[in-house]
Amino acid sequence: MLDEVGRWLRRRSWRVADRPLEDLLAAKRRTGTTVSVVLPALDEEATVGDIVSVIRRELASPHPGTGTALVDELIVMNSGSTDRTAEVAAAAGAEVVHRDEVLPRLPPRPGKGEVLWRSLLATSGDIVCFVDADLREFSPDFVTGIVGPLLTEPDVHLVKAMYDRPLRNDPAGGGRVTELVARPLLNLHWPRLAGLVQPLGGEYAARRSLLERLPFPVGYGVELALLVDTLELAGLDALAQVDVGVRLHRNQDGQALGRMATAIHAAAERRIARGPATVDGTRGGIEALSGGTALTQFERDGTGCFVPRGHLVDVEERPPMCTVPEYGQRMAA
Ligand SMILES: O=c1ccn([C@@H]2O[C@H](COP(=O)(O)OP(=O)(O)O)[C@@H](O)[C@H]2O)c(=O)[nH]1
Numbered sequence: 031m032l033d034e035v036g037r038w039l040r041r042r043s044w045r046v047a048d049r050p051l052e053d054l055l056a057a058k059r060r061t062g063t064t065v066s067v068v069l070p071a072l073d074e075e076a077t078v079g080d081i082v083s084v085i086r087r088e089l090a091s092p093h094p095g096t097g098t099a100l101v102d103e104l105i106v107m108n109s110g111s112t113d114r115t116a117e118v119a120a121a122a123g124a125e126v127v128h129r130d131e132v133l134p135r136l137p138p139r140p141g142k143g144e145v146l147w148r149s150l151l152a153t154s155g156d157i158v159c160f161v162d163a164d165l166r167e168f169s170p171d172f173v174t175g176i177v178g179p180l181l182t183e184p185d186v187h188l189v190k191a192m193y194d195r196p197l198r199n200d201p202a203g204g205g206r207v208t209e210l211v212a213r214p215l216l217n218l219h220w221p222r223l224a225g226l227v228q229p230l231g232g233e234y235a236a237r238r239s240l241l242e243r244l245p246f247p248v249g250y251g252v253e254l255a256l257l258v259d260t261l262e263l264a265g266l267d268a269l270a271q272v273d274v275g276v277r278l279h280r281n282q283d284g285q286a287l288g289r290m291a292t293a294i295h296a297a298a299e300r301r302i303a304r305g306p307a308t309v310d311g312t313r314g315g316i317e318a319l320s321g322g323t324a325l326t327q328f329e330r331d332g333t334g335c336f337v338p339r340g341h342l343v344d345v346e347e348r349p350p351m352c353t354v355p356e357y358g359q360r361m362a363a
């Protein structure tokens with residue numbers, strides 16, 4: 031792992047408890063910053079209502095004793111749902127916006143990134159916080175954790191949640207596309223981003239002033255793209271991550287994740303082709319170590335903190351055997 035990433039991990043990795051809600055509300059009052067929460071939702075009738083209810087009750091209502099609410103705007107972006115997502119979300123207290131209603135001169139394309147992009151036109155908060163609508167056992171910590179640094183750290187512009195991601199009985203089996211596609215891509219091509227524990231996580235918050243300047247892939251490439259483009263536009267220190275515990279969500283099947291992986295590869299290839307332009311003119315290309323390249327993976331240590339584990343992946347290639355003299359000699363014998 032690059033020394034710069036080690037320093038970034040120490041400087042830009044936090045826990046929810048580092049910023050109590052009362053401190054966030056005080057900072058919000060002091061600065062007059064506004065906060066919008068956006069849930070992209072495609073057929074999420076089973077889960078969207080509980081998430082909206084928790085945010086509405088815990089974060090969008092004036093906090094006792096302060097009269098201030100952390101969340102000013104709570105939007106469910108309806109991504110073309112055919113179930114009762116819209117009705118359930120509205121009944122729980124969200125404003126529901128259909129993707130067709132936003133920028134109607136531009137017919138919407140299917141995809142998560144499409145509705146996240148359109149949500150910028152449908153909201154007004156200085157901070158925009160994205161939360162998936164398929165989460166189970168949702169905690170308001172997901173929102174306070176990622177919004178917090180944006181209220182207290184002027185140099186931070188995008189904050190990712192980090193969490194355990196169980197999959198059925200495997201406590202760390204989730205995040206399959208993260209582990210098999212995104213983490214290798216980032217380590218190979220953008221090693222400065224190797225410190226992100228959950229680069230594809232769907233819970234992240236950012237300043238509108240950043241998001242409005244970034245392209246949004248219309249599909250599942252959006253999370254990787256926003257990270258890479260933020261690195262290149264604003265530098266590594268503009269990014270941060272907060273440990274919010276455990277994330278449970280609906281897990282798609284392998285075929286669906288194959289389509290997701292394709293979208294992520296496409297977003298990465300487009301950025302690789304763009305070349306190594308970053309704030310200091312380098313991209314920190316493939317970190318060539320003797321005999322291989324580094325892959326940084328993460329696990330929780332005995333104190334419950336995410337710690338990086340470096341692995342050397344041998345990417346060497348042997349030449350065609352026909353160019354090996356001993357081979358020619360053997361074949362001639
Ligand atoms: O075309 C789409 C695909 C997904 N989503 C939403 O984006 C979030 C994450 O998508 P999904 O759960 O499919 O991804 P996963 O979490 O399985 O990677 C969920 O709230 C989806 O309802 C969306 O709004 N439009």
Ligand SMILES: O=C(O)[C@@H](COP(=O)(O)O)O[C@H]1O[C@H](CO)[C@@H](O)[C@H](O)[C@H]1O
Pocket residue numbers: 142162195197203204205206207208209230231232233250251252253254279280281282290
């Ligand atoms: O992180 C991942 O590998 C995928 C799939 O997660 P699981 O293997 O189903 O836990 O989930 C994420 O990826 C999508 C693409 O970036 C995001 O849009 C989702 O919000 C996120 O859940």
